[in-house]
Structures are given as C-alpha cells and as structure tokens.
Amino acid sequence: MLLPTSLVGSYAQPDWLIDKEKLAGRFPPRVRATELWRVDEEFREQAFDDATLLAIRDQENAGLDIITDGEMRRESYSNRFATALEGVDLENHGTALDRSGEPTPVPRLTGKIRRKHAVETRDVEFLRANTDRMIKITVPGPFTMSQQVQNEYYDDEAEMAHDYAVAVNAEIKDLFAAGADIVQIDEPYMQARPDKARQYGLDAVKTALDGVNGRTALHICFGYAALIHERPEGYNFLPELAETSLNDVSIETAQSELDCKVLEKLDGKTIILGVLDLSTHEIEKPETVAARIRRALPHVPAERLVIAPDCGLKYLPRDIAFGKMKAMAEGAAIVRAELS
Numbered sequence: 001m002l003l004p005t006s007l008v009g010s011y012a013q014p015d016w017l018i019d020k021e022k023l024a025g026r027f028p029p030r031v032r033a034t035e036l037w038r039v040d041e042e043f044r045e046q047a048f049d050d051a052t053l054l055a056i057r058d059q060e061n062a063g064l065d066i067i068t069d070g071e072m073r074r075e076s077y078s079n080r081f082a083t084a085l086e087g088v089d090l091e092n093h094g095t096a097l098d099r100s101g102e103p104t105p106v107p108r109l110t111g112k113i114r115r116k117h118a119v120e121t122r123d124v125e126f127l128r129a130n131t132d133r134m135i136k137i138t139v140p141g142p143f144t145m146s147q148q149v150q151n152e153y154y155d156d157e158a159e160m161a162h163d164y165a166v167a168v169n170a171e172i173k174d175l176f177a178a179g180a181d182i183v184q185i186d187e188p189y190m191q192a193r194p195d196k197a198r199q200y201g202l203d204a205v206k207t208a209l210d211g212v213n214g215r216t217a218l219h220i221c222f223g224y225a226a227l228i229h230e231r232p233e234g235y236n237f238l239p240e241l242a243e244t245s246l247n248d249v250s251i252e253t254a255q256s257e258l259d260c261k262v263l264e265k266l267d268g269k270t271i272i273l274g275v276l277d278l279s280t281h282e283i284e285k286p287e288t289v290a291a292r293i294r295r296a297l298p299h300v301p302a303e304r305l306v307i308a309p310d311c312g313l314k315y316l317p318r319d320i321a322f323g324k325m326k327a328m329a330e331g332a333a334i335v336r337a338e339l340s
Contacts, residue, residue: 001065001336002302002303002305002340003293003302003305003306003307003332003335003336003339004065004066004134004306004307004332005063005064005065005066005306005307005329005332006064006065006068006136006306006307006308007059007064007068007070007136007308007309007325008138008184008221008272008274008308008309008310008311008312008313009068009071009077009136009186009219009312010068010070010071010312011055011058011059011068011070011071011072011312011314012313012314012315012316012317012318012320012321012322013051013070013072013314013318014051014054015038015318016038016039016047017037017038017039017047017051017072018036018037018075019038020315020317022035023036023075023314024315027098027100027102027104028076028077029075029076029079029105030078030079030096030104030106030148030149031079031090031093031105031106031107032075032079032083032090033075033076033079034075036075048072048073051072052069052072052073052123052126052127052130053130055068055070055072056069056070056127056130056131058318058321058322058325059325060133061326062322062326062328062329063326063329063333064133064325064329065133065134066133066135066181066182066306067127067131067134067135067136068127068135068136068137068138069123069126069127069135069137071138071312071314073123077140077186078140078145078148078186080119081119081120081139081145081171082107082140082148082149084115084117084119085113085114085115085116085164085167086111086112086113087109087110087111087112087113087114088107088108088109088111088113088149089107089109089110093105093106093107093150094106094107094108094109094149094150094152095150096147096148096149099188099189099192099193100223106148106149106150107148107149107150108149108150109149109150109151109152109154109160110152110153112153113160113164113166114163115166115167115170115171118171119171120137120139120171120175121174121175121177122178124137124175124178124179124180125178127179128178128179128180134181134182135179135180135181136180136181136182136183136217137175137180137182137183138183138184138185138186138219139168139171139172139175139183139184139185139186140168140185140186141185141186141187141189141190141204141205142161142164142165142168142185142204142205142207142208143161143187143189143190143196143197143200143201143204143205144186144187144188144189144190145164146160146164147189147192147193147196148189158199158200158203158204161200161201161203161204162200162203162207164204165204165205165207165208168185168208169207169208169209169210169211169212172185172208172214173211173212176212176214180214181214181215182214182215182216182217182247183212183215183217184216184217184218184219184248184250185205185208185216185217185219186218186219187218187219187220188219188221188222188223189201190220191220191222191235191236191237191238192223192236194236194237197237197240198237198240202240202241202243202244205218205241205246206244206245209244209246212245215247215248216245216246216247216248217246217247217248217249217250217270217272218241218246218248218249218250219250219272219311220235220238220249220250220251221250221251221252221274221310221311222252223311234256234258234259234262235251238251238265238266239262239265239266241266241269242265242267247269247270248269248271248272248306249266249270249271249272250271250272250274250308251263251271251272251273251274252274252311253273253274253275253292253295253296253310254274254276254277254278254292254310255278255279255310256310260295260296260299260300261299263296263299264299264300269304270305270306271300271304271305271306272306272308273292273293273300273305273306273307273308274308274309274310275289275292275293275307275328276289276309276310276324276325276327276328277310278309278310278311278315278324281316281317281320283320283324283327284324284327284328285327286330286333286334287331287334288327289307289327289328289330289332289334290331290332290334290335292331293305293307293331293332293335294335302335302339307328307331307332309324309325309328313325
C-alpha cells in the first residue's frame with residue numbers, strides 16, 4: 001500500500017489509568033513515577049492490558065495500517081526501560097538538565113550498564129495477539145538514555161553510550177523474536193545535543209542495530225509540543241542518519257513547517273512523515289493533512305513515505321487524539337487516490 005499510516009509510538013492514555021494533570025505538570029519522568037497511575041498496583045497489569053486494547057481498537061477504527069501498543073504501560077517513552085537496567089541506583093536518584101535546560105530527577109549510574117532481562121517482549125506478544133495488522137514497538141535510544149542520567153561510574157561518555165547500545169541491541173532482537181514487524185528507536189536528544197550525537201551518539205545507534213534482522217526505524221524530534229513550544233526551522237542532526245542501516249527515519253514537519261528538501265539527504269530511507277500538529281487541540285481537516293503530504297512528494301517518492309503524527313499523542317485528550325488520527329488516515333487516502 002502507498003502511504004501507510006502509523007502512530008509515532010504513544011497514544012492518549014485513558015483518564016482512569018493515569019493522572020493527566022500530574023503528567024502534564026512536569027517534564028517526562030526519567031525515573032519511575034508510579035504516583036501517576038490511578039490504578040492500584042495489584043490491578044495495574046490488567047488495567048494496562050485493557051488500555052492497550054482500547055489503543056489498538058482506536059487505531060484500527062481510525063483506519064491506521066501499522067499499529068502500536070500506544071505505550072499504555074509507560075509513564076514516559078524512556079524511563080521504563082532505562083530503570084530496568086543493571087547499574088542504576090533505584091533508591092537514590094540523580095539530577096541532570098533536561099533538553100530545555102531545566103534540572104530534573106534522573107537515574108543515577110553507580111555501575112556498568114547491562115540488560116538484566118527483556119523489558120518489552122510481553123508488550124509485543126500482547127499486541128501481536130490482538131491485531132492482524134502490521135505492528136511496531138518503540139524502545140528508547142542509547143544516546144538519549146545516556147543524556148538522561150547522573151553518571152557516577154563511567155570516565156568516558158562514549159563507553160557509557162556503547163553499553164546502553166548493547167542493552168538496546170539485545171532488546172531489539174528479542175522484540176523481533178516476539179513478533180514485532182518494526183522496532184523503532186527513540187532518539188530525541190540527537191536533535192537537542194547534536195555535537196555529542198556526532199561524537200559518539202551515531203556510533204551508539206550503529207551498535208544498537210548490529211546484527212539486527214528486521215525493519216528498524218528511528219524517531220528524532222523537537223520534543224513534545226505540549227511541553228516545548230518553540231520549534232526551530234530545521235534539524236540540527238538528520239543527514240547523519242543516512243549512513244546507518246536504519247530502514248525508516250521518523251521526523252516532524254507539521255508544526256515546524258519544515259522545508260522538506262532536507263529529506264533528499266536521507267536518500268534510500270523510508271520517511272515516517274509527521275503531518276499532525278500536536279501543539280493545538282484543533283483537529284486537522286483531511287485536506288490539510290493531504291497538503292502536508294504533498295509537500296514531501298517532490299523530495300521523497302511516495303513508495304518511501306509512511307504517514308504519522310509529528311510525535312507521540314500521549315499528552316492529548318483521547319477524543320482529540322482519535323480525531324486527529326482519523327483525519328490523518330483520511331488525508332493519506334486522498335493523496336493515495338490521487339497517485340493511483
């Protein structure tokens with residue numbers, strides 16, 4: 001199918017599952033933040049399963065072609081995996097600057113980073129068992145996790161990022177074995193800290209992909225629109241991804257009105273094209289989405305486009321998230337018909 005549609009990763013979690021006011025009143029948690037959940041711990045796994053089923057059905061009903069689990073089980077895109085690793089002091093948190101420059105609680109590294117066990121394989125198995133469409137799962141990227149810690153163990157940041165990459169590599173292989181069609185690495189800090197991304201972040205991503213057999217993607221963005229309001233005119237770090245074995249690169253173009261000519265520098269990659277502006281609760285008209293897709297067509301063949309939101313839908317009300325998602329699918333159908 002031309003122009004298949006997909007979420008970037010997250011979908012709006014139900015209000016009965018998570019406290020949206022507390023969630024929106026802080027930066028995405030880097031340490032565990034179980035106080036955000038509205039369901040007692042003994043019932044939480046059932047609640048996560050139920051919320052995931054709602055996310056799956058909403059995506060199917062909106063007409064999406066590639067389905068995610070909506071990241072219903074996560075307080076943020078990164079903290080669940082990052083705090084499951086060996087080498088992290090879970091009792092005594094550290095502090096680091098967020099991408100906005102604000103101090104935030106983060107994992108404190110006191111030992112070598114190692115993956116103790118699979119973290120998300122059951123998520124994939126549950127997703128695979130509950131939809132017959134293509135499925136995608138996301139995992140935080142090694143470079144981004146290396147920027148979200150207080151490091152008290154490693155003398156060399158590149159070595160730290162490498163160890164995160166080894167852990168992510170093992171996880172990715174298990175996610176494909178569990179039934180994932182696509183595994184996406186989330187690397188927003190490559191945009192936020194491009195110099196370090198060039199120094200050692202790109203090598204970490206390559207290590208995370210080493211020996212992986214399956215379709216891989218990477219999401220790089222300007223941050224959640226609900227939390228970071230200013231958008232630069234272009235990416236600080238993007239063409240560098242062309243030299244990796246990644247199949248897909250997920251970028252945002254809607255809110256920033258990105259000049260899509262930059263996509264030509266990712267020759268050979270499939271572009272997961274962000275076409276929903278998440279800074280507003282206004283639901284786009286399908287024709288608005290179609291126009292945003294058309295902007296990319298002079299620079300990327302339609303065969304190498306996947307249509308998606310700019311970023312995760314986590315911070316939107318569920319009815320708004322569904323409406324935007326449905327408009328996205330309808331907008332893609334308009335352009336698909338034109339191309340046919």
